[in-house]
Amino acid sequence: MNPAGEQSSLFAPASGEYRGVPGRLRVLTWNLQRANAARSVRQADWIAAQDVGVAVLTEVAPGATAITQALSERGFTVHVPAGGGDDYLTVIASRVGKAEPVTDIAPAHLPHRCAIVRLHTDDGPTVSIVGLYVPSRGPKQRRNVDKRAFQDAVAAMLPSLADDLAAAGPVVIAGDLNVVEPGHRPHHAVFGAWEYAFYRAFSLAGYDDAFRRCCPEDFDYSWYGRASGAGYRFDHIFCSPPEAVTSCCYLHDPRLAGLSDHAAMAATLTLAAR
Template structure:
């Protein structure tokens, strides 16, 4: 397959159930954010099959690698009619984030992110205009070096978001941070991790899960040694649309597809979103 093919094109494909892909206006974004845990080709295909069953039209895939498994996943999604967008430099790094869409057009945001862990796209259709930023934040290695690396990445990412921010911004993926009042308390997270989370909210973003589950105690990564953690997030600005649903799906963990739960978020869109997208666009 050529390099251009790896980047993805919108094919006239059918879904796993043989249904024709919708050609009409999209009135909601069904976003599935999943840390795919660096799959081999066999697990990559199983993950693709699972993703298709969710009926999501927007996928944010984190902990992708430019390996045989990662490339297989991109190709398999393309064969199912998804357009895949990978950030600049994705072939030359250990980890990257990919965005895949079906039924909505995805145009890379300029300027692009400073690291392939960031995939920023404008999603557009007749009824859709959303600026989506997929993120795979640096892992908490619980060392001073890890803390410094995370802090600098978080600072640069907030600066980048401020640069490209508009009224329809959404951020989704494995941010590798937890909210300040997370339960259980996790002493390995530091002040800058909590400041990163609150800094995202300060940009006008709403934590979709917390918005619908004020007292919810779900976690997306479960570990008896390091504590259960809600690391995967979907953050949505008011201008992007109404948060209709947001929930963690743990079948990705129980079926050994990933060590993370998937986060499924539905955003209801309005017909005039396209006009709103011009406000503050970079």
């Protein structure tokens, strides 16, 4: 259940031209690095130019006002979870099918960092989209407190998530998890066993890492250390059933253009019943 007990907001688009490809859904996830109003407009321009029907956006500035307005003007329906106060939000923007916000399923801690919609498509089963933004390790006085609590709350949701959503089609979980996979290269000693356990919780619940499914031997990164320049694969897309994923990759253009310090990530799904 939604511990916040509040209603989320759904903002309808002003107009839209995108139609997509029958039987296919392309999903994007991107950390927006708490963009201000001017950069949010540029980010919305970039998202609208991509071959994607759904965008899961993380580290959205409190209130999400600028990105919501900019994406609505470009043909997206934007779901903004309730609450959050001065904290960052996760939002889901879609321009295919009909988005139905899910407000009765959320992690018990920081629920505004989780956004969920059922996307009723025109040419396939309903697709469930779950967006997550896991807190970073945090300031010294709260080192890992919020991160661990949020990860534990999400991990507790995963085993029953598809049933709770009454999922007819694929369930996609996407966002910035602020954790890397076991065996990540380069190795980052800062991550502990509890963080790797969170990554493994997805596969244990039946959700495959879309990038690893499509690129089993490749290494790519969504964020780079400011001092070290070392790469981190923080942003992820997981999917159940795994065979729904046909492609997955990181998109570095927006990071290189200075729109965010994160690369975006996109996966293509076939729309088939579970």
